[in-house]
Amino acid sequence: MNLYTMCVCMFLLLAPYILARDIDCHEQCKCSSKHHEAVCSGRDLIYIPLFPENIHVVTMNGTNLTYIDINGFDNLTIIGLKKLQLIDNLISYIHPNLFTNLKFLSTLLILKEDKLHVDLLKRALGYSAKQKTKHLIFEFNKWSFLPVDLFSNFSSNEVTSLRIKGNAFSSIACETFFVMKSLYSLVLSNNLIEDINMTGIPNTVVSLHLNNNMLSSVPDMCANGKEKQSLLRQLSILDLSDNSIGRMQEDSLACLPALTKVLLNGNPLGRIHSNILINNPMLYVVQLSKIGYPLKHIDDFAFNSSSLSSLRMQETNFHFDQEKFNPKTIFSLSPNLSFLYLDHSYLPKSEIIMQHMFLPLIKLKVLSLSFCSLFFLPKDTFIHLTSLETLSLSGNRFSSWNDGNSIFRNMISLRKLYLSNNFIRIINSTSFPLDVLNSLEDLDLSVNPYACTCDQLWFTKWIQATQVKLIGYPLHYRCRQPSELDNVVLQKYAESQMQCPPWNPLYSMAIVLSCTGLLLVTFITIGLKCQTNIKNYITSSTISCIYLWRVKYNRKKGYFPITNADDFEYHAFVVYCDADRNWVHRTFLPKIEQDEGIKLCIHHRDFEVGESITANINKYLEKSWKVVVVLSNEFAKSEWCQWEVDVVQERRRRFGKDVFLLIMLKTIDSKHMTNQLRALLDSAPSLRYQTGVGEDLFWAAAIETLRKPLEQVTTALL
Numbered sequence: 149m150n151l152y153t154m155c156v157c158m159f160l161l162l163a164p165y166i167l168a169r170d171i172d173c174h175e176q177c178k179c180s181s182k183h184h185e186a187v188c189s190g191r192d193l194i195y196i197p198l199f200p201e202n203i204h205v206v207t208m209n210g211t212n213l214t215y216i217d218i219n220g221f222d223n224l225t226i227i228g229l230k231k232l233q234l235i236d237n238l239i240s241y242i243h244p245n246l247f248t249n250l251k252f253l254s255t256l257l258i259l260k261e262d263k264l265h266v267d268l269l270k271r272a273l274g275y276s277a278k279q280k281t282k283h284l285i286f287e288f289n290k291w292s293f294l295p296v297d298l299f300s301n302f303s304s305n306e307v308t309s310l311r312i313k314g315n316a317f318s319s320i321a322c323e324t325f326f327v328m329k330s331l332y333s334l335v336l337s338n339n340l341i342e343d344i345n346m347t348g349i350p351n352t353v354v355s356l357h358l359n360n361n362m363l364s365s366v367p368d369m370c371a372n373g374k375e376k377q378s379l380l381r382q383l384s385i386l387d388l389s390d391n392s393i394g395r396m397q398e399d400s401l402a403c404l405p406a407l408t409k410v411l412l413n414g415n416p417l418g419r420i421h422s423n424i425l426i427n428n429p430m431l432y433v434v435q436l437s438k439i440g441y442p443l444k445h446i447d448d449f450a451f452n453s454s455s456l457s458s459l460r461m462q463e464t465n466f467h468f469d470q471e472k473f474n475p476k477t478i479f480s481l482s483p484n485l486s487f488l489y490l491d492h493s494y495l496p497k498s499e500i501i502m503q504h505m506f507l508p509l510i511k512l513k514v515l516s517l518s519f520c521s522l523f524f525l526p527k528d529t530f531i532h533l534t535s536l537e538t539l540s541l542s543g544n545r546f547s548s549w550n551d552g553n554s555i556f557r558n559m560i561s562l563r564k565l566y567l568s569n570n571f572i573r574i575i576n577s578t579s580f581p582l583d584v585l586n587s588l589e590d591l592d593l594s595v596n597p598y599a600c601t602c603d604q605l606w607f608t609k610w611i612q613a614t615q616v617k618l619i620g621y622p623l624h625y626r627c628r629q630p631s632e633l634d635n636v637v638l639q640k641y642a643e644s645q646m647q648c649p650p651w652n653p654l655y656s657m658a659i660v661l662s663c664t665g666l667l668l669v670t671f672i673t674i675g676l677k678c679q680t681n682i683k684n685y686i687t688s689s690t691i692s693c694i695y696l697w698r699v700k701y702n703r704k705k706g707y708f709p710i711t712n713a714d715d716f717e718y719h720a721f722v723v724y725c726d727a728d729r730n731w732v733h734r735t736f737l738p739k740i741e742q743d744e745g746i747k748l749c750i751h752h753r754d755f756e757v758g759e760s761i762t763a764n765i766n767k768y769l770e771k772s773w774k775v776v777v778v779l780s781n782e783f784a785k786s787e788w789c790q791w792e793v794d795v796v797q798e799r800r801r802r803f804g805k806d807v808f809l810l811i812m813l814k815t816i817d818s819k820h821m822t823n824q825l826r827a828l829l830d831s832a833p834s835l836r837y838q839t840g841v842g843e844d845l846f847w848a849a850a851i852e853t854l855r856k857p858l859e860q861v862t863t864a865l866l
């Protein structure tokens with residue numbers, strides 16, 4: 149080997165080290181060698197700087213990349229970029245060939261770039277090198293529409309996840325995503341979508357998120373044709389939470405044979421129909437929390453599903469004690485239900501009904517009944533739940549129970565028991581079966597008003613000896629009785645020198661005999677001295693009963709109206725113009741329905757399809773107790789809204805001014821003020837909506853007006 153050849157070989161071996169760039173991180177960037185990431189920020193930065201070779205993730209956040217020409221990404225092509233995040237950079241232009249040389253780019257995120265028009269992005273994506281791209285994320289860019297051909301030139305791609313969130317387009321056609329043959333996850337949340345056409349969606353999609361939109365019904369997932377064929381045969385997860393879905397029919401989920409998890413939280417579903425899950429043989433998770441505002445009816449066999457394992461129905465405020473509810477059928481066809489959450493409901497006041505309700509759930513592992521207004525612990529209800537591992541009864545109203553053996557017996561699998569925030573005063577040796585108590589891992593008895601007396605002696609000794617984890621102890625275990633020990637930590641009382649002499653059974657016998665004799669003497673004395681008063685009391689009670697009977701009789705006969713919100717399907721009918729729809733749906737509805745539990749009638753959501761508008765208005769106005777009118781300049785200019793004003797004025801003549809809640813959303817110009825509007829404003833006071841300092845006062849006044857009862861007839865009419 150000659151000298152020249154040796155030199156060439158040495159150069160080739162040492163070239164990577166000779167040519168290696170020793171580049172420091174830019175002064176407005178932070179580089180992490182450990183995570184191979186660089187984050188640049190600051191409005192002074194108007195270009196993408198050079199980065200060290202080991203950087204593969206670049207985030208440009210809050211810079212001033214207003215105009216990015218064809219060479220704008222040159223410094224990114226050198227480092228083999230895998231992930232690029234562009235966040236709030238005031239970008240208004242990008243060159244069509246900008247992404248062409250980013251051959252290793254796997255993830256592209258564009259967030260809060262509201263000056264970048266979607267058509268410019270469409271053109272740049274069309275010419276990009278897309279073979280390596282797996283994840284596309286476009287969020288909160290204020291797009292008013294989604295072009296159908298956004299990805300039309302995106303053939304030969306391997307995109308598996310697409311996220312388009314936080315925009316303002318009301319409709320979408322899923323043929324936009326047709327070319328994405330590898331798409332696994334599609335997220336279209338927070339876009340104000342009212343209508344979606346599922347035709348053309350890739351049948352590879354497994355996870356579909358449509359939550360936080362304005363859909364009024366479950367999208368049709370069936371292909372056109374006589375036989376119902378699925379457009380999404382592999383769809384496993386469907387999230388429709390926080391939409392405006394008011395109804396679900398038996399076949400709403402019929403074309404989703406692979407569905408395993410469905411989320412419908414936060415929708416105004418007033419009723420759960422029978423057999424809505426019967427067409428989903430693989431479904432095991434259903435979430436129906438915060439629905440209905442409140443939920444009013446659950447049909448027999450509503451949860452007919454042999455695969456259902458987890459059911460969440462928190463904060464529905466459903467009355468399981470209503471007459472129409474059938475406790476024997478609700479879970480009778482849910483043999484594999486293992487996780488059940490019914491927090492913030494109203495459970496039956498009968499032990500027998502509760503026994504029927506939970507009897508079929510022999511495989512239940514977790515049962516949560518917190519904040520269910522329970523005044524007692526039901527006997528023989530939980531003893532059949534031998535697989536139960538977690539039981540939560542926190543936030544109820546029971547104070548004591550006589551026989552823990554009839555409540556907790558046979559619960560051999562129980563490991564976590566939560567009884568905090570009740571009114572428990574005494575825990576003694578009969579409160580729990582000892583074998584169940586000592587087998588627990590976690591026990592929560594915190595925030596209860598304990599009586600620090602000798603009756604508590606057993607519990608204080610058990611605390612000192614047990615290996616069970618007592619959650620919140622000692623800080624949240626405090627005495628409330630007697631008054632001299634109020635707010636004293638129970639631990640301090642337990643460690644004090646308590647003097648509790650043994651109780652002689654003869655004392656109890658003497659006390660009982662003395663009290664019995666005293667009561668007997670008292671009744672005889674009262675009977676002899678108050679004969680006349682007793683006679684008058686009986687007479688007055690009889691007259692009161694006759695009076696109340698007459699009230700009920702006259703009301704049934706229709707001699708006078710005494711109405712309240714319970715007599716109507718909707719609490720109030722809302723009249724508004726289309727220009728104010730965003731405020732009504734996004735601000736007014738969540739506050740009144742979700743936060744206050746007041747059911748409103750909204751024509752965009754509740755009107756029947758196929759009926760004329762006038763017929764719908766007349767029909768649903770009769771179903772509503774009160775009327776909300778949202779006034780604005782656009783409202784005043786609408787002839788249709790003027791007609792609605794004439795219709796609702798008849799309601800005021802029948803029921804008085806309290807039937808109206810008038811909201812002045814925007815000031816009405818004098819040239820648009822009509823005689824009808826002036827008469828409406830003169831007939832009842834109006835509330836002016838404003839943000840900031842006066843907003844809390846507005847909501848308080850609006851809610852008070854909606855809840856205020858209508859005028860009643862005087863007793864003289866009886």
